Amino acid sequence: MSEPRDRGTGKLAGAAPADDRIIGDQQRHWVETFTANPEMYGPEPSEPGRHAAACFVAEGLSAVLELGAGQGRDTLELLRRGLEVHALDFAPDALADIAALAGPELVGRLRATVHDVRRALPFAERSFDACYSHMLFTMALTTEELEALAGEVHRVLRPGGLCIYTVRHTGDAHYGAGRSLGDDRYENGGFVVHFFDRPLVERLAAAFELEDVTAFEEGDLPRRLWRATMRRR
Numbered sequence: 591m592s593e594p595r596d597r598g599t600g601k602l603a604g605a606a607p608a609d610d611r612i613i614g615d616q617q618r619h620w621v622e623t624f625t626a627n628p629e630m631y632g633p634e635p636s637e638p639g640r641h642a643a644a645c646f647v648a649e650g651l652s653a654v655l656e657l658g659a660g661q662g663r664d665t666l667e668l669l670r671r672g673l674e675v676h677a678l679d680f681a682p683d684a685l686a687d688i689a690a691l692a693g694p695e696l697v698g699r700l701r702a703t704v705h706d707v708r709r710a711l712p713f714a715e716r717s718f719d720a721c722y723s724h725m726l727f728t729m730a731l732t733t734e735e736l737e738a739l740a741g742e743v744h745r746v747l748r749p750g751g752l753c754i755y756t757v758r759h760t761g762d763a764h765y766g767a768g769r770s771l772g773d774d775r776y777e778n779g780g781f782v783v784h785f786f787d788r789p790l791v792e793r794l795a796a797a798f799e800l801e802d803v804t805a806f807e808e809g810d811l812p813r814r815l816w817r818a819t820m821r822r823r
């Protein structure tokens with residue numbers, strides 16, 4: 591599963607300048623929001639974070655790539671469960687804060703990389719046992735960019751490796767509200783969300799076995815999400 595990419599930038603060939611502008615705005619927005627809210631999602635791990643950590647440990651997996659780690663509530667949980675975690679996000683200060691929060695006991699198993707997931711992942715093929723991502727796939731990315739990202743996750747996972755990711759779906763109260771950016775993406779309060787329908791989950795799993803899709807809710811709104819589990823063939 592590979593997508594055509596621009597040789598110079600590693601970006602998907604044909605990515606529109608409008609989408610570059612959207613992502614640039616989103617990056618600034620996330621950096622500012624994290625700076626203003628040092629515990630935006632609270633200090634406790636999320637439910638999918640606990641679930642993913644338990645699954646990875648139960649399968650005896652070790653090297654985990656976390657996409658969109660944010661302020662690290664789930665990164666810390668993965669580390670506490672004994673996993674090696676490579677946390678990736680395009681918000682540099684948030685990643686630096688995770689290293690500080692991890693402290694001397696956990697930091698030895700933490701790596702962090704500042705990276706925009708619209709570009710090829712900066713890792714060798716088959717270098718991770720698992721990938722975990724809470725609410726990164728549901729950001730401002732277009733369907734084309736998401737397909738390329740799923741291809742990259744497939745490339746860096748070992749055969750049999752697990753990918754557990756979460757997304758807001760079209761049953762969410764905010765679906766259709768705010769400014770439409772096309773491709774089921776809506777901007778609300780400065781944040782852009784791509785709301786998934788079931789065919790999109792299946793499309794991203796084309797080169798994987800889609801093992802499970804579980805609906806859950808998070809927060810006061812509440813956000814309505816799916817947790818998708820797919821295994822690399």
Ligand SMILES: C[S@@+](CC[C@H](N)C(=O)[O-])C[C@H]1O[C@@H](n2cnc3c(N)ncnc32)[C@H](O)[C@@H]1O
Pocket residue numbers: 613616620621631636657658659660661662663664678679680681684705706707708723724725726729730
């Ligand atoms: C909704 S937050 C979730 C953070 C964290 N997973 C959690 O649940 O606490 C989404 C995260 O994705 C990051 N992000 C959004 N678009 C990104 C992109 N194109 N490349 C890398 N990170 C991105 C944001 O900086 C933010 O940390």
